[in-house]
Amino acid sequence: MIDDFKDKKLVPLWNKIEQGERLTLDDGLVLFHSNDLISLGKMAQRVQQRMSGDAVYFAVNQKIEPSNICALACRFCNFSTKEGQAGAYDMEIEEIIGKIAPDIGEVHITGALHPYRPWEYYLDMVRRIKKHVPQADIKAFTAIEIDYFHKKFRLPVKSILQQLKEAGLSALPGGGAEVFSERLRRLLFPRKIGAATWLRIHAAAHRLGIPTNATLLYGHVETYAERLTHMLRLREVQDQTGGFLTFIPLAFQPGSTGIKPRPEYTSAVDDLKTIAVARLMLDNFPHIKAYWVMLTEEVAAAALNFGADDLDGTVGGEKIAHDAGATSPMELAKERLIKIIHEAGKIPVERDGCYHPLDIHREKVIGKIPYLNSVPFYNYFEKGSFKMLPVVPRWMGLLSLKDKISAGIFSLMDYLGQEDRLAMLDFCIACRADVQSVLLFSRKKWPDLDSGKIGITDDTATSVQLLRVLLKHKYGLQPQLVRMPGPVCAGRDYAAVLLIGDEALKRKKFGLPGFNKVYDLATEWYEWQNLPFVFALWAQNKSLAAKDKVALHRQIDQALRAEELHPSSLSTLHGGRIGLTPRETRDYLAGFTFRLGEQERQAIAVFRRLVASLDPPGGEGRAVPAPVRHSREGRDGAKK
Numbered sequence: 001m002i003d004d005f006k007d008k009k010l011v012p013l014w015n016k017i018e019q020g021e022r023l024t025l026d027d028g029l030v031l032f033h034s035n036d037l038i039s040l041g042k043m044a045q046r047v048q049q050r051m052s053g054d055a056v057y058f059a060v061n062q063k064i065e066p067s068n069i070c071a072l073a074c075r076f077c078n079f080s081t082k083e084g085q086a087g088a089y090d091m092e093i094e095e096i097i098g099k100i101a102p103d104i105g106e107v108h109i110t111g112a113l114h115p116y117r118p119w120e121y122y123l124d125m126v127r128r129i130k131k132h133v134p135q136a137d138i139k140a141f142t143a144i145e146i147d148y149f150h151k152k153f154r155l156p157v158k159s160i161l162q163q164l165k166e167a168g169l170s171a172l173p174g175g176g177a178e179v180f181s182e183r184l185r186r187l188l189f190p191r192k193i194g195a196a197t198w199l200r201i202h203a204a205a206h207r208l209g210i211p212t213n214a215t216l217l218y219g220h221v222e223t224y225a226e227r228l229t230h231m232l233r234l235r236e237v238q239d240q241t242g243g244f245l246t247f248i249p250l251a252f253q254p255g256s257t258g259i260k261p262r263p264e265y266t267s268a269v270d271d272l273k274t275i276a277v278a279r280l281m282l283d284n285f286p287h288i289k290a291y292w293v294m295l296t297e298e299v300a301a302a303a304l305n306f307g308a309d310d311l312d313g314t315v316g317g318e319k320i321a322h323d324a325g326a327t328s329p330m331e332l333a334k335e336r337l338i339k340i341i342h343e344a345g346k347i348p349v350e351r352d353g354c355y356h357p358l359d360i361h362r363e364k365v366i367g368k369i370p371y372l373n374s375v376p377f378y379n380y381f382e383k384g385s386f387k388m389l390p391v392v393p394r395w396m397g398l399l400s401l402k403d404k405i406s407a408g409i410f411s412l413m414d415y416l417g418q419e420d421r422l423a424m425l426d427f428c429i430a431c432r433a434d435v436q437s438v439l440l441f442s443r444k445k446w447p448d449l450d451s452g453k454i455g456i457t458d459d460t461a462t463s464v465q466l467l468r469v470l471l472k473h474k475y476g477l478q479p480q481l482v483r484m485p486g487p488v489c490a491g492r493d494y495a496a497v498l499l500i501g502d503e504a505l506k507r508k509k510f511g512l513p514g515f516n517k518v519y520d521l522a523t524e525w526y527e528w529q530n531l532p533f534v535f536a537l538w539a540q541n542k543s544l545a546a547k548d549k550v551a552l553h554r555q556i557d558q559a560l561r562a563e564e565l566h567p568s569s570l571s572t573l574h575g576g577r578i579g580l581t582p583r584e585t586r587d588y589l590a591g592f593t594f595r596l597g598e599q600e601r602q603a604i605a606v607f608r609r610l611v612a613s614l615d616p617p618g619g620e621g622r623a624v625p626a627p628v629r630h631s632r633e634g635r636d637g638a639k640k
Contacts, residue, residue: 001014001046004039004042006038007036007039010036010040017280018573019573020573020576022283023281025228028227029225031276031277033224040277040306041276044279048307048309051309053389054345055389056311056346056349057287057310057357058313058314058338058348059106059312059351059353060103060106061104061108061312061315062106062314063108063110063315064096064099064111066091067089067091067111067112067117068111068112069112069114069115070115093121093125096129097128100133104133105137105352107129108173109125110145110173110175119152127168137171137353137354138171139169139171139172139173140173142172142173142176143197144193145176146161147201157204158204161208162208165208165210170354171212172201172210172211174215174247176192176193177195177214177230178192178215178217179227180194180195180198181226183226188220195233202214202244203237203240205243206244206487209484209487211243211245212245213244214234214244214248215247215248215249216231216249217250218249218250220252227277228281231277231282232281234247234285235284235285238282241487242284246286246289247282248312249271250291251291252266268298271299272306273306275290275306276306287355288309290310290311293312293315300340301343304341304344304346314333334350347360347365347387348360357404362387364386366388366389366406366552367391367399367408367409368388368391369392369396369409371500372571372575372589373437373535373589375571375574375589376560376564376567376571376592376594377559381555386552389405392501393410393460393462394411394459394460395459396408396410396411397410397417403543405541406540406548407538407552408539409536410536410538411462412534412604412607413465413611421543422540423542425538425540426595426596427556428593428594428595428600429535429536429594430592430594430596431522431533433523434520435521435522435591436505437502437504437588438466438498439498439499439519440496440498441496441499441507441512442495442496444495449471449479450477451479454495456481456484456497457484457497457499458484458485463500465614466525466533468611468614469610469611470521479495497512506579509579509580510579532599532600533607534603567586
């Protein structure tokens with residue numbers, strides 16, 4: 001790829017990325033100052049492909065802005081006004097409820113800092129919306145609003161967030177970040193919170209299991225260095241908490257603010273460059289959003305080839321950006337979003353507020369577990385007529401139930417539960433003794449866990465059942481097991497926490513504060529049964545065309561043989577992103593068996609019998625994985 005770069009200054013930066021090194025502020029300046037937009041886009045697109053494959057996410061969502069009467073008056077805001085002025089409005093909760101469609105997937109709430117509404121108004125708003133649309137995620141209240149509640153109602157930030165979560169809040173939007181520059185804060189929004197407060201509130205939300213978005217308002221009077229400093233500060237917090245879902249660059253809409261950037265509106269080149277640079281700099285953010293409301297539909301569509309993997313959603317009811325002069329249509333229909341994504345050659349993935357896929361609007365999709373232990377299957381995999389969707393084990397099983405996945409590496413439990421529709425192939429992810437990436441981080445020894453509560457990562461389908469088997473049949477214990485939606489750092493209130501995949505690997509190396517005991521579940525199984533454990537296996541939908549079945553089996557076999565003969569550097573790169581050295585990555589992958597043998601088949605039969613003897617989840621036993629939340633529509637919202 002680098003042979004095609006017109007700007008040769010990009011070559012050493014791409015080499016750094018390929019070697020797993022992080023880009024610095026100076027590297028970011030090189031990217032912003034480059035005129036080789038096509039090469040910059042190729043770099044970002046390659047990184048995006050490795051992170052989210054062919055997927056482009058969108059949501060069916062609705063924006064609610066309860067009032068524009070605001071205690072502040074920021075220079076760049078055309079939305080807020082004062083009580084009694086022309087255009088001022090203030091909605092009661094009944095009016096808000098009346099605006100929400102019954103089948104909506106996400107309700108997104110942001111607005112002005114109201115001067116006299118009581119705290120109970122906001123809690124009641126969230127409660128009643130959740131009751132009205134129980135299937136919907138509620139993403140509400142920017143960090144600026146949370147800080148305002150904290151000061152106005154004299155409540156600790158943690159208490160505010162906890163009360164909102166208990167009322168039904170799912171996530172925080174990322175609005176109000178603007179640019180993390182004290183110079184710009186004094187110049188443009190001196191009464192608003194600064195970077196330190198914004199970041200502290202988001203980190204507090206992450207610790208409570210509330211994921212959040214992050215934004216950057218660019219294209220006014222900020223410098224490239226200020227944009228990059230903003231990104232780097234976000235990257236640092238994400239390293240600590242892992243709670244950010246997506247980054248949304250918001251193109252400034254000058255409206256009648258009196259702020260005169262040059263040019264008056266950001267250019268398409270600047271928009272695409274900012275998205276591409278964000279994808280390259282924010283290596284720990286899972287998603288980058290092209291917010292079509294501010295970019296326009298055309299630029300957002302182009303951004304899908306510049307590192308963006310999310311188009312936001314239908315965004316009914318958005319006013320803030322349009323009051324500032326955004327030229328996009330007020331609402332983009334679901335069918336139009338799907339068409340845009342199809343035209344970009346991608347998979348339209350309808351999602352919920354935490355980027356779990358709810359529906360896939362494309363045929364012949366292969367599910368890819370996005371963990372290091374599955375990488376050897378894909379380094380040399382030729383997709384052919386298939387498209388690739390990275391998806392964690394539990395959610396791949398749910399998509400298969402809807403006949404949305406043609407084939408993939410399925411969690412063993414999902415395969416066992418869907419043998420009527422899935423045909424097993426000869427490939428698996430299994431190990432003897434240490435697996436290193438299915439770990440119980442505990443404050444206590446096994447016997448002392450009987451009276452405790454164990455937090456379970458939301459991603460697992462099989463490892464949670466392995467844990468239940470070990471607890472009941474090996475140790476005679478039945479503690480309560482509870483799903484942990486949201487960031488891992490929210491697990492501090494549990495006696496133990498079950499993590500899987502890359503997160504478990506990373507925490508094994510760097511630790512999980514407060515949990516000084518680490519139990520490898522594969523080791524526990526092997527010492528007990530003297531058998532390997534099969535965590536996942538390749539399977540294909542029985543309805544897949546015969547020629548596709550033959551082609552897929554051949555492609556998997558060829559890819560695995562190629563990896564065995566010539567290990568790809570992509571595995572080392574993936575391991576480096578977790579924090580593993582090349583040697584640690586090689587040693588980790590060497591512990592796996594990727595082809596089903598007789599012992600693996602025997603282990604599956606033994607595990608099947610043991611699982612069958614367990615109390616059903618939610619039954620009489622105390623080991624209760626939280627129920628799966630079934631929501632018909634996808635979600636996420638406007639002014640992020």
